[in-house]
Amino acid sequence: MKIANKTTSAVALVKEALEKAKKYEDYHIFVSLNEEAALKKAKEIDDKIKKGEEVGALAGVPYACKDNFLSPEGNTTASSKILEPFHSPITATAIKKLEDAGAIMIGRANLDSFAHGSSTENSYFGPTKNSKDKTRVAGGSSGGSAVAVALDIVEFATGTDTGGSIRQPASFNGVYGFKPTYGTISRYGVVAMASSLDCVGFFAKSPEDIDLLMSITAGQDENDMTTLPDFYGQEGYSRTSKVGIIKGFDQGLNDDIKNAYEQEIAKLKEKGYEIVELDMPTLKYALPVYYIIQPAEVASNLSRHDGVRYGFRAENIESLADVYGKSRSEGFMPENKRRIMIGNFVLSSGFYDAYYLKAQQARTLIIKEYDAAFEKCDFLLTPVSPNPAFKLGEKTSDPLSMYMEDVLSVPLNLAGLPGLAIPVGETAEGLSLGLQIVGPRRSDKALLAFASQIKEEK
């Protein structure tokens, strides 16, 4: 990562990032740019460096912020109409830590509205385009963040991952994308989607950069009671020797991804890693489980958007019921509405036991299956998604086909496990291919070290 020092100025780094952001405007990466404040902060950092004062580990490093982190830099829209006018009076803990370390937010990156989607096509402001092929999707929901890093506009970007929203766009654009153990980074000030699954994480160009970002942002936060006691970087770990692969996980894969997966397994064998094949029959239910639990939590979390305290309020209202009903109907995207309706369906009396309760029981079985797998191996290696980036518009008319794209990314979220998308080459047409390394809970640092190790060995 290029960091401001006596020879490289923060102003120059920020100016360069802003110029690139403008040059790539047609990719529709940013919802808003933070030009004035970014340059002002860069100047302050340069002054400190000149005076020999101490600056943070990320001094002058420009970054893109997924537009679902609250902070006073611009409006926090979650790429939705209902939050379009929302200017936050508070700052997310993760953003505060990055800014305190000297990082500079140059803009807010596009996402599927409220992070509902796998392509960034559900954004109220329009889709972000893939960094390798403008006719294809960026992936999602953190599409803007992934493309901002892939096009080298910024050194890193923040993201959130509820069912693959960091790892899938990372793999669609050939960058690293990390979803930490559930509860590692505070979610205070992050627009809630599904609270038992949501994680804050990062996009960057190397596992080492992600390790640095983790060491700055991880940690318990009294404002987020679901954060774990501090553990990142405090535990020792030994060199990885056993890598697990899951039987049947190569079914239904696109040929290019299948080949890349097989090649990576062969390479690991060659380098002396033991490959352990595992039977995990319950994982095939992870996608239906996810599409029950996640919408249920979405329905609850999004009930707060009612046109009263903040955000958008519909015009032509006559009653309080209108304030709620019209503001929500006009303010949410079709996919938001689908998820809220499904959530209310699985939670409603008569269906609760068959869907919601059953899914939470299945979740227990999935967790046990992963725990048993990590008795036999150090990490798992799997594909991130069954296909590389698909065409814009290809799946928008069929929501279920879009959900199916999440089949390989959601299982680990249900168990709270960390997962890192790693780039492993390109198709003949130049589309990015990615795989993911999955580890036991709290193995984050060791997982990133393993990724560094196999990168070095290449």
Next chain:
Amino acid sequence: MNITREEIDHLAELSNFELSDAEKSSLQSDLENIIKYISELSELNTDGVEPTYQVFEMENIWREDEILPQEAGRAALLKTAPSFHGKEGVEDYQLKVPKVL
């Protein structure tokens, strides 16, 4: 599984949505497809399995009930209220909404 128009109306009411007929029709077919898919879970035997609501089995974390300094005060938080009939949405620290009674 069939989802009736009445069920869509009921879910819209639970969700606080005012939907057009066209939206209801498309939601009806989308929800039917999605619910049919998630119903595959019924094959899995979960008899006697404890549900997981939180992966780390965390319990409530308590603190003293006292006022602590906050990043944003009352005025800053109220400032986010949407405008009402073209005017400020807040008056005397109260949020404005249409007449309820």
